[in-house]
Amino acid sequence: NAGVTQTPKFQVLKTGQSMTLQCAQDMNHEYMSWYRQDPGMGLRLIHYSVGAGITDQGEVPNGYNVSRSTTEDFPLRLLSAAPSQTSVYFCASSRTLNQPQHFGDGTRLSIL
């Protein structure tokens, strides 16, 4: 089992560019989420999904979009990248909202 797979692992963008961070899980988990991790701060929830076709906002959703067309995939889109979005992004999944989440190894994103 691959678990939670995130691509790319590293990315450098220019301000104003858009991109999509990919997240896929092969555990048939219903709940998926995106976090960002910044130095000196805890993981913060960006968006989450409790199942295919259902998404909702977390603590820091501005500047990001998500969709969930399949159980396996949960991509995160940066609409117009800003330096404040420089961060490490983690995708996680769990069988349900109340189960422990499994994390991917992250995408390290730098925006110049």
Add this chain to the structure above:
Amino acid sequence: EDQVTQSPEALRLQEGESSSLNCSYTVSGLRGLFWYRQDPGKGPEFLFTLYSAGEEKEKERLKATLTKKESFLHITAPKPEDSATYLCAVQGSQGNLIFGKGTKLSVKP
């Protein structure tokens, strides 16, 4: 407002020197408290879930305990491979996880 505070921010131990990490929380309707381990360049790895005050869970040299206001992660006779950042998270009535900033543990041989 749901909140999680971890202390200390960093902890240096000698191999074999036991200690504890603290996670204090305020949350409306605790549904669960989670401990994760995070190695550099990796995603968090699940360790324990605690659901009610008085509950304890153990795994090798780690033991997690829970009260109504805080949780402790006790590390007994640590080894260098226990070096990592340990994250605490709570799940309140809203359902999503609120993470603390973590404790960075270094164990020297």
